[in-house]
Amino acid sequence: MKLRKAQVYITILAAVAALVGLYFSSLYNYLLFHSLAELFSILVAFGIFVIAWNSRQFLDNNYFIFIGVAYLFVGGIDLIHTLAYQGMGVFKVYGSNLATQLWLSARYVESITLLIAPLFIGRKLKVGHLLPVYGLVTALLLMSIFYWGIFPVSFIEGSGLTLFKRISEYAISAILLGSIFTVFTRRREFDSGVLRLLYLSIVVTIGSELAFTLYESPYGLPNIIGHLLKIVSFFLIYKAIIETGLVQPYKLLFRNLKQSEEGYRNLYEEAPNAYISVGTDGRIERANRSASELFGYSRDELLRQSAVGLFADTPPGRVKSEEIFQRFLTGEEIRDEEVEMRRADGTSVWGSLSMRPITDGRGKLVARRLSVVDITERKKLDQLKDDFISLVSHELRSPMTVITGAINTALTEEERLTPEERRQLLKDASVEADMLSNILVNLLELSRIQANRLALNAESISARKVIRAAIDEIKRQGSGHQFVTRLPRDLPPVDADELRLERILYNLLENAVKYSPPQSTIRVAAQPEDKQLVISVSNEGPGITPADQAELFAPFQRLEKSRPGGARGVGLGLLVCRRLVEAHGGRIWVDSTPGQGATFSFTIPLSRS
Numbered sequence: 002m003k004l005r006k007a008q009v010y011i012t013i014l015a016a017v018a019a020l021v022g023l024y025f026s027s028l029y030n031y032l033l034f035h036s037l038a039e040l041f042s043i044l045v046a047f048g049i050f051v052i053a054w055n056s057r058q059f060l061d062n063n064y065f066i067f068i069g070v071a072y073l074f075v076g077g078i079d080l081i082h083t084l085a086y087q088g089m090g091v092f093k094v095y096g097s098n099l100a101t102q103l104w105l106s107a108r109y110v111e112s113i114t115l116l117i118a119p120l121f122i123g124r125k126l127k128v129g130h131l132l133p134v135y136g137l138v139t140a141l142l143l144m145s146i147f148y149w150g151i152f153p154v155s156f157i158e159g160s161g162l163t164l165f166k167r168i169s170e171y172a173i174s175a176i177l178l179g180s181i182f183t184v185f186t187r188r189r190e191f192d193s194g195v196l197r198l199l200y201l202s203i204v205v206t207i208g209s210e211l212a213f214t215l216y217e218s219p220y221g222l223p224n225i226i227g228h229l230l231k232i233v234s235f236f237l238i239y240k241a242i243i244e245t246g247l248v249q250p251y252k253l254l255f256r257n258l259k260q261s262e263e264g265y266r267n268l269y270e271e272a273p274n275a276y277i278s279v280g281t282d283g284r285i286e287r288a289n290r291s292a293s294e295l296f297g298y299s300r301d302e303l304l305r306q307s308a309v310g311l312f313a314d315t316p317p318g319r320v321k322s323e324e325i326f327q328r329f330l331t332g333e334e335i336r337d338e339e340v341e342m343r344r345a346d347g348t349s350v351w352g353s354l355s356m357r358p359i360t361d362g363r364g365k366l367v368a369r370r371l372s373v374v375d376i377t378e379r380k381k382l383d384q385l386k387d388d389f390i391s392l393v394s395h396e397l398r399s400p401m402t403v404i405t406g407a408i409n410t411a412l413t414e415e416e417r418l419t420p421e422e423r424r425q426l427l428k429d430a431s432v433e434a435d436m437l438s439n440i441l442v443n444l445l446e447l448s449r450i451q452a453n454r455l456a457l458n459a460e461s462i463s464a465r466k467v468i469r470a471a472i473d474e475i476k477r478q479g480s481g482h483q484f485v486t487r488l489p490r491d492l493p494p495v496d497a498d499e500l501r502l503e504r505i506l507y508n509l510l511e512n513a514v515k516y517s518p519p520q521s522t523i524r525v526a527a528q529p530e531d532k533q534l535v536i537s538v539s540n541e542g543p544g545i546t547p548a549d550q551a552e553l554f555a556p557f558q559r560l561e562k563s564r565p566g567g568a569r570g571v572g573l574g575l576l577v578c579r580r581l582v583e584a585h586g587g588r589i590w591v592d593s594t595p596g597q598g599a600t601f602s603f604t605i606p607l608s609r610s
Contacts, residue, residue, distance in 0.1 A: 023037055023038055023041075023229065023232075024225065024229065031225075032086070032088045032089070034225070034228075035083070035086055035228065036083060036086075036089075038228040038229070038231070038232055039079055039080075039082065039083040039086075039228070040083065041232055041235075042076070042079060042228075042231055042232055042235045043076045043079050043080050043083065044076075045076075045232075045235040045236060045238075045239045046072040046073070046075050046076030046079065046235060047072075047073065047076050048239060049068065049069050049072040049073075049235075049238060049239050049242050050069045050070065050072050050073035050076070052069065052239075052242050052243060053065050053066055053068065053069020053070070053072075053242055054066075054069055054070070057069075057128060063118075063121045063122055063123070063124065063126040064118045064119055064121065064122050064187070064190070064191075065241075065242055066126065066128055066131075067114065067117075067118040067121055067126070067131065068114060068115070068118055068238065068242070069242065070128070070131040070132060070135055071110065071111070071114035071118075071131075071135060072111075072114075072238070073135070074110060074135045074136070074138070074139045075107050075110050075111045075114075077139065078103055078106050078107040078110065078139060078142070078143075079103075079104075079107050081103055081143070082100050082103035082104050082107060085099040085100045085103055086100045087100065096158060097156045097158060098154055098155055098156045098157070098158075099146070100156075101155040101156040101162075101166060102146050102152050102153075102154075102155050103146065104155075104213075105155055105166065105169050105170075105173075106142040106143075106146070106152075108169075108170075108173045108210065109169070109173060110135075110138065110139070110142075111206075112173045112176040112177050112180065112206075113176060115176075115177060115180035115184075115203060115206075116176050116177075116179050116180040116183055117183070118180075118183075119180075119183040119184050119186065119187045120183060122187045122190050123187075123190070153165040155169070162214070166214075167214050170210045170211065170213055170214040171214065173210050174207045174210045174211060177203050177206055177207045177210070178207065180203055181200060181203050181204075184196070184199055184200070184203075195241045198237050198238075198240050198241040199237075199238075199241050201237050202234045202235075202237035202238045202241065203234075205230050205233050205234040205237065206230070206231070206234040208230050209226075209227045209228075209230035209231045209234060210227075212224075212226045212227035212230060213227040269289050270289050270290055271289075271290065272289055272291060273291060274291055274372055274373065274374050274375075275288070275289065275291045275292035275295045275296070275352070275371075275372070275373040275374075275375070276288065276289045276291070276292060276370070276371070276372055276373075277289075277292050277303075277308065277370070277371040277372075277373070278359070278368050278369070278370050278371075279308045279368060279369040279370075279371060280367075280368055280369075281366060281367065281368065283307050283308055283309060284305075284306070284307055284308070285303055285304055285305075285306050285307075285308055286304065286368065287304070288300065288303045288304065292373070295344075295350060295352075295373065295375055296311060296342070296343075296344050296345060296350070297344040297345035297346055298345045302345070308369075308371065309322060309326070310343075311342050311343060312340060312341070312342055312343065313340075313341040313342055313343045313349055314343060315341065315349075317341065321338075321340050321341070322340060325338055325340065325354065325356070329356050329358075329369070334356065334357050334358070335354060335355055335356040335357075336355050337353050337354075337355060338353070338354045338355075339351065339352075339353055339354075339376065339380075340352055340354050342373070349377075350375065350377050351375075351376050351377045351379075351380040352373040352374060352375060352376060352377075353373070353374040353376050354371065354372070354373055355371070355372045356369055356370070356371050356372075357369070357370055358370075399433075400433035400434065400436050400437040400440075401433075401437065403429055403430065403433040404430045404433050404434055404437070407426040407427065407429050407430040407433075408426075408430055410426055411423050411426045411427060428479070432478050432479065435474075435477070435478055436478075439507070439508075439511065440573075442504065443504075443508070443573040443574060443577045444573065446501075446504065446577050446580075446581065447573060447576065447577055447580070450577075450580045450581075450584070455580075455584055457497075457498040457501060457584055457585065458498045458499075458500075459496050459497055459498050459585070460496065460497075460498075460499075461494045461495070461496060461608035462494060462495060462496075462497055462499045462502070462608075463492075463494055464492055464493075464494065464495045464497075464502075464527060464534055464536070464605070465488055465492050465527075467497075467499060467502050467503050467506065468486065468488065468506060468525055468527065468536070469486075470503055471503050471506035471507045471510055472484050472486070472506075472510065472525065474503075474507055475507065475510045475511060475514060478514075480514045480519075481519055481520050482513075482514055482517060482519070482520065482521060482522070482523050483520070483521070483522040483523070484522075484523050484524075484525065485522055485523070485524045485525070486524070486525045486526070487524065487525070487526040487527075488525075488526070488527050489527070489528065489529070492527060492529075492534075493529055493534070493607050493608065494607070494608040495534050495605045495606060495607055495608055496585075496605075496606045496607070496608045496609065497585055497605050497606070498585070501581045501584075501585070502585075502605065504577065504581060505577075505578045505581050505582060505603065506525075506536070506538070508574035508575065508577060508578050509538040509574075509578060509601050509603075510523065510525075510538060511574060512538075512574055512575065512601070513538050513539070513540035513542070513601075514540075516540055516542035516543070516599070517540040517541050517542045517598075518541065518542070521540070521541040521542075522541060523538065523539065523540050523541075524537075524538070524539040525537070525538055525539075526539075529607060530604075532606060532607050533587065533604040533605065533606055533607060534604065534605050534606075534607055535602055535603075535604055536602065536603055536604075536605065537600050537601065537602040537603075538600070538601050538602075539598060539599070539600040539601075540598050540599055540600075541598045542598050542599060543595065543596060543598075544593045544594050544595040544596050544597050544598055544599055545591065545593040545595070545599050546595055550591055550593060553575055553591060554575050554576055554578075554579040554589070555576065575601075578601075578603070582603045582604070582605070585605055585606065586606055587603055587604035587605050587606065588603065588604055589601070589602070589603035589604075590602055590603075
């Protein structure tokens with residue numbers, strides 16, 4: 002800010018010094034002063050045209066293109082005016098009137114341009130048409146002076162300015178005042194700083210015109226003041242064009258480039274995928290935050306790594322990474338290759354790897370860019386699905402084998418079997434069929450939940466009735482366990498889907514049977530708390546460790562080490578319980594100490610009716 006202010010002060014001082022120098026040149030030789038003043042204005046006018054014309058692709062404001070073209074021809078008329086000035090000796094036969102007529106011609110073109118230019122803001126402007134239009138106007142003015150001689154006399158030797166000249170100066174001033182109004186009506190199209198420059202330039206131009214209404218001689222003081230003010234007004238227009246045509250567009254251009262660079266850097270840095278740039282020596286040169294988090298290294302540690310070192314050092318991992326790099330070195334671009342990689346702590350992480358070469362302008366490889374999408378959870382889920390399919394296939398096959406074997410035996414060996422033996426075969430088939438049915442029901446419930454198609458038929462029902470029904474269903478399987486209930490006499494009804502509540506209780510009771518020693522006691526209790534009923538199922542099994550408790554309600558968890566007698570199961574029961582309880586607006590949890598059994602509890606809303 003201080004530097005900018007200093008630059009402004011230096012510019013002002015330089016301008017004042019130039020004007021003072023011009024004034025002193027008038028004391029030495031007025032013709033010299035006039036020539037220098039006009040040449041300066043002419044150069045500025047031509048400069049306005051050059052800048053406006055060459056920056057037209059940056060300008061979205063037609064005003065400055067219009068002004069730029071106009072000032073080319075204003076400067077041209079001023080150049081002829083300079084040559085026609087008394088004492089220059091170029092047009093000797095015309096006298097002082099010629100220079101005055103040319104002056105008025107240039108000012109009329111300038112003032113009318115400033116008046117109408119704002120009207121073209123926002124309109125489609127054919128820039129190529131401006132040059133011939135202004136060329137034609139300028140040619141007509143010059144021909145009216147030099148060829149037809151119909152331009153009114155403006156200066157008479159010995160008597161000074163004519164009435165036409167004075168009226169013209171006031172008319173030009175009025176037009177300039179009108180241009181302030183037209184600019185004001187389009188002020189939203191201008192930068193505030195540029196707008197101030199335009200206003201000031203027009204006001205100074207009006208001052209210049211009024212000064213020229215006062216002089217009696219081409220060499221008088223009003224003439225000097227008028228020329229100095231003209232220089233100032235042209236310079237201010239020039240500054241406005243410079244600001245709009247060059248400074249602001251390039252500021253905007255560099256600002257946009259900087260913003261684009263920052264945006265790219267932020268996009269690279271904050272991207273959810275890991276991005277790594279690898280040099281030709283195989284070492285990591287750049288990595289984003291996701292890469293650091295994925296591989297467990299700090300940024301500095303990661304930048305010292307060899308890219309190959311990120312791949313798993315197991316034989317399959319090494320073979321895969323070597324094969325990928327060999328393909329890459331032959332020019333193949335790698336896309337979405339699933340590879341096992343290594344974190345800083347030695348654990349594995351699976352990534353979908355893409356690699357592409359970064360080359361210079363001559364096609365020489367300068368780096369490699371790696372993109373790694375973390376697919377560890379997907380791989381775990383895929384493995385889980387594979388395990389689940391294998392498990393379900395086994396668990397479905399086992400009861401089907403028993404059922405088929407029992408029925409076939411009962412049919413083929415009917416004559417040799419005693420009634421008790423046939424009864425036992427059918428009982429075995431029934432138990433296995435119930436187990437098969439339970440697996441299939443849990444699978445169907447889970448598929449409905451996963452597809453968001455679970456529809457509860459909640460109504461006021463008796464919790465006591467549902468608890469008894471679930472226990473009776475378990476007893477029919479002949480487990481030999483003892484079932485004890487602790488239910489209040491005035492157990493209130495609950496708002497629930499009866500079939501789903503029975504499914505929850507059945508799964509919990511079946512789970513208790515699987516994990517309890519034979520002939521042990523399983524307890525079922527219910528107790529109202531606030532607006533919910535808490536139902537719990539307790540067993541006398543080996544208990545559950547805290548680590549296992551954290552995984553209990555995840556899919557396919559079976560706790561093989563805790564299961565006595567090799568009891569079978571798919572590991573869906575507790576997951577289905579959790580989802581069905583949550584669908585009712587309740588929660589489910591477990592309390593257990595290793596060696597002291599486990600209690601599974603859940604809540605269900607009490608009936609409001």
